Amino acid sequence: MSQISTVRFIINPVSGTRSKTDVAACIKLNLDHTKLTHDIVYTEYAGHATELAAAAAAENINLVVAVGGDGTVNEVAKGLLHTNTALGILPKGSGNGLARHLKLPLNLTNAIKAINTGQVSQIDSGTINDVPFFTTAGIGFDAYISSVFAGNKRRGLKTYVELVLKEVRNYKHLPVKVWINEQQLDTDCFVMAFANAAQYGNNAYIAPFADIRDGLLDVCLVRQLDFMKALNLSYCMLTKQLANVQSAEYFKTTGVRIETEEPMMYHADGEYKGKTTQFEVKMNPLSLKVLIPN
Structure with a gap:
């Protein structure tokens, strides 16, 4: 070193x-x-x-x-x-x-x-509406949970899971327009996660194959969520697997643009950032030097 x-x-x-x-x-x-x-x-x-x-x-x-x-x-x-x-x-x-x-x-x-x-390496970073993130960002339900979690004195995976199970039935999906890989999607959105790294934290893998040095976002779109889909998605996150196609869809891209009719919540690295109707998510390849184990 x-x-x-x-x-x-x-x-x-x-x-x-x-x-x-x-x-x-x-x-x-x-x-x-x-x-x-x-x-x-x-x-x-x-x-x-x-x-x-x-x-x-x-x-x-x-x-x-x-x-x-x-x-x-x-x-x-x-x-x-x-x-x-x-x-x-x-x-x-x-x-x-x-x-x-x-x-x-x-x-x-x-x-x-x-x-x-240790030795110095380089990793990618992302921005959501010009707010930097290094692991994940997202709109919809995970941003809502971030806003609730921030005010909770109890931390850890158990508390997070309890909040998800408590709130998931009350949160409704919303219509969105998404531009991704030169394609427009008109879709419902319960949650859309943008992953630079593979996990949220606590070994909960939203994008198990994300590469933090490939210059690409791994995007996970959940259009609608019922109880069975929630079980499948939760199980896959905790076992480092991709959810089945009925539960979630995955994309790799350098950027995403989103428009919503109603304001949606968003977060960067688990920190709640507010609500808006327009989102732009970008990658900044190899923009941060980090120390990693030798």
Whole structure:
């Protein structure tokens, strides 16, 4: 890892269950100080991690490590897009979607030790209405669940599944116009997921064959959802399989444009972003440097 010599850790002190003192002590104990110099900064408000990451890139820091959940990782990564500074991750969230896709250790001590020997790679990123995402974005039901989940004090896969089962019968599909691969689809939409990485997090695979370096989006369209389709889709997500054609349709593309009659909710990396009637989803190939296990 000769190209990495300076590391800045950006810690979200309210993410996860460990205190910031524990993380700082663990970094001091397990980082290889013969190879790496480091410092630690803490986020103070929403969006602060992006500012801190951009400042680190401007200082030519080699590696910026996001310490937190998927929201923190997204914020830090946004500040590092199209720079020479690589993103590292110490996962402390409930989902850890990007960390899992990159096969990073989920244990804090092991994740720090992996920094000592890691190597820099490049991955794609996407945007939905100019909002960057690195694992998944989506419109419809998964965005609705993101909005509900954000206000829930309980985290984790069990809570997420309970919310889905509770809300799925009340959420209605809506008509949409979709332009994809030079084709127009007039269709119903219960959920449309745009995957750069294979999973939402928690090993729930919405697009099990997504390649984070191929310059393509894997799109999963669920037109309508009844109880049996929901069971099939849930089972396939948890067993890393494609759902059957009656439950979902899959596309690979470089971009998607969508128009809706009624405003639909959307999310980026699980963070609810609001409602609108027009969506444009694009790929930015190999736009982010990341540190991966050697």
